[in-house]
Amino acid sequence: MSPYEEVILDHWRHPRNKGRLVNPDMVGVEANPLCGDVVRLELKLRDGKVEDVRFDGQGCAISQAASSLLTEMIQGRPVADVAAVKDDDLLSALGGVIRTRLSCAVLPLRALRKALAQAPKEGGR
Amino acid sequence: MMDATVRADFPILRRAVGDRPLIYLDSAATSHKPEAVVEAEARFYREANANVRRGVYRLSAAATDLYEEARAKVAALIGAIPEEVIFTRGTTEALNLAAYAVGEARVGPEDEVLVTEMEHHANLIPWQEMARRRGARVRAVAVTPGGELDWDDFRQKLSPRTKAVAVAHVSNVLGTVNPIPEIAAAAHAVGAVVVVDAAQSVPHMPLRVGELGADLVAFSGHKMLGPTGIGALWGRAELLAELPPFLTGGEMIREVSLDRATWADPPAKFEAGTPPIAQAVGLGAAVDYLQGIGMDEVRRHGRELTSLALAGLLDRPYVTVYGPLDPAARGALVAFSVDGIHPHDVATLLDEEGIAIRAGHHCAQPLHRRLGVPATCRASFYVYNTGEEVAAFLAAVDRAWEALA
Ligand SMILES: Cc1ncc(COP(=O)(O)O)c(C=O)c1O
Numbered sequence: 080m081s082p083y084e085e086v087i088l089d090h091w092r093h094p095r096n097k098g099r100l101v102n103p104d105m106v107g108v109e110a111n112p113l114c115g116d117v118v119r120l121e122l123k124l125r126d127g128k129v130e131d132v133r134f135d136g137q138g139c140a141i142s143q144a145a146s147s148l149l150t151e152m153i154q155g156r157p158v159a160d161v162a163a164v165k166d167d168d169l170l171s172a173l174g175g176v177i178r179t180r181l182s183c184a185v186l187p188l189r190a191l192r193k194a195l196a197q198a199p200k201e202g203g204r
Numbered sequence: 205m206m207d208a209t210v211r212a213d214f215p216i217l218r219r220a221v222g223d224r225p226l227i228y229l230d231s232a233a234t235s236h237k238p239e240a241v242v243e244a245e246a247r248f249y250r251e252a253n254a255n256v257r258r259g260v261y262r263l264s265a266a267a268t269d270l271y272e273e274a275r276a277k278v279a280a281l282i283g284a285i286p287e288e289v290i291f292t293r294g295t296t297e298a299l300n301l302a303a304y305a306v307g308e309a310r311v312g313p314e315d316e317v318l319v320t321e322m323e324h325h326a327n328l329i330p331w332q333e334m335a336r337r338r339g340a341r342v343r344a345v346a347v348t349p350g351g352e353l354d355w356d357d358f359r360q361k362l363s364p365r366t367k368a369v370a371v372a373h374v375s376n377v378l379g380t381v382n383p384i385p386e387i388a389a390a391a392h393a394v395g396a397v398v399v400v401d402a403a404q405s406v407p408h409m410p411l412r413v414g415e416l417g418a419d420l421v422a423f424s425g426h427k428m429l430g431p432t433g434i435g436a437l438w439g440r441a442e443l444l445a446e447l448p449p450f451l452t453g454g455e456m457i458r459e460v461s462l463d464r465a466t467w468a469d470p471p472a473k474f475e476a477g478t479p480p481i482a483q484a485v486g487l488g489a490a491v492d493y494l495q496g497i498g499m500d501e502v503r504r505h506g507r508e509l510t511s512l513a514l515a516g517l518l519d520r521p522y523v524t525v526y527g528p529l530d531p532a533a534r535g536a537l538v539a540f541s542v543d544g545i546h547p548h549d550v551a552t553l554l555d556e557e558g559i560a561i562r563a564g565h566h567c568a569q570p571l572h573r574r575l576g577v578p579a580t581c582r583a584s585f586y587v588y589n590t591g592e593e594v595a596a597f598l599a600a601v602d603r604a605w606e607a608l609a
Pocket residue numbers: 232233293294295296297324326327372374375376401403404424567
């Protein structure tokens with residue numbers, strides 16, 4: 080296993096769903112102050128599903144690629160499924176992550192869980 | 205040229221990382237140990253193990269002799285007398301001892317302690333905590349964009365209220381060698397105690413405490429080829445006599461009754477409990493090893509590798525180097541960053557090639573805030589590193605940049 084599998088390089092070079100939503104229903108921000116990585120996830124919900132998702136952030140290739148990949152994993156999925164995404168699901172989708180960098184890879188998941196812990200705003204349906 | 209047999213003395217350098225030979229460029233975090241040090245520590249346990257300063261029997265006397273011999277070796281390395289060398293667990297404990305004891309003896313409400321923006325957390329937080337307990341205030345001397353101490357700011361912040369000046373001899377991030385004799389002269393003129401964090405200088409350059417001019421000097425054994433768990437605080441004899449103990453308990457007393465105790469003379473006064481005996485013996489062997497090379501040669505070799513690394517990094521337009529550009533004004537380390545790539549990614553990519561460098565804030569968050577980055581990469585060098593390793597490192601930095609930029 081190389082620490083930068085093709086999937087990580089691809090998402091790092093070509094981030095998907097990067098940016099901001101207008102009026103997101105849920106927002107979660109997680110940071111690692113020790114290294115300066117920051118990830119912000121925004122969700123728009125419709126009929127109990129993730130209608131739209133964006134991430135924004137800065138930091139290392141692993142945290143940013145993981146964020147990008149996670150947005151693809153949850154786009155269009157029922158909220159209940161999204162809430163059930165495990166660390167290992169993301170790690171294996173990334174092609175495996177070396178031990179010393181696990182906390183970088185799971186940063187967007189921590190942001191996602193923070194977002195889901197919020198009560199949906201009015202109009203979030 | 206550093207003798208090529210030096211490398212062969214370090215067994216760990218024969219190991220591989222994955223399928224690559226280890227290129228270890230993180231000696232500023234901890235150095236490797238020559239066989240002589242590993243063996244000295246093991247031999248102590250095999251042949252001379254006993255507690256020190258308490259047994260009447262000959263084995264204990266022999267262990268005590270070895271422990272005190274190690275103290276004499278460390279003292280000789282820095283031009284001190286053995287009674288002025290206190291063994292501690294390392295720089296961190298030595299600086300905690302210094303801050304606590306100086307605080308108790310010299311610092312009161314409204315007083316000030318002067319630190320610098322480039323301090324390792326070990327030479328910052330003990331002073332913050334002491335100031336909080338004593339109602340005093342910590343002020344920090346600014347660092348210039350070139351990575352040097354701002355001398356005007358130092359003169360401005362130094363005042364008769366300043367009871368202690370705590371400063372690194374060599375910054376573990378910028379590599380800057382601070383002008384301790386000048387700082388000490390100015391600080392002494394206002395009656396302040398001068399405490400020097402020498403964790404990155406004692407291992408790498410000749411140092412005489414008499415010429416340094418400081419009052420207390422802290423360093424770690426594990427960064428100078430010695431074991432972990434042992435370090436030292438050197439202190440001027442008159443000051444050590446004045447300062448109260450930090451830790452109390454066995455082996456540091458003269459007389460004890462149920463409601464009070466009197467202290468033994470330094471250094472025992474500051475060495476409560478069973479000390480790291482085998483580790484001290486190992487440190488003594490490390491000092492022997494360094495003296496065998498000669499500290500001038502250690503310094504010359506470190507400067508040569510640092511010059512190579514610095515020139516190579518400065519040559520690369522996508523690399524930013526932190527700290528002084530003149531290798532003669534530096535310790536044996538270089539901190540840098542690669543445009544658009546997080547330091548942790550650089551370190552992980554280099555690790556793939558068996559090259560160990562440090563990435564992070566290097567226990568100097570306020571300095572990184574001043575530099576405007578959350579983290580940096582750092583390569584550091586020691587007696588066992590070679591010019592070829594520096595070349596391999598520079599080529600790997602190029603590949604890291606190509607991989608992720
Ligand atoms: C400048 C400086 N001060 C203090 C320390 C702390 O040393 P130790 O962890 O050995 O106590 C270090 C090393 O980590 C250092 O580089």
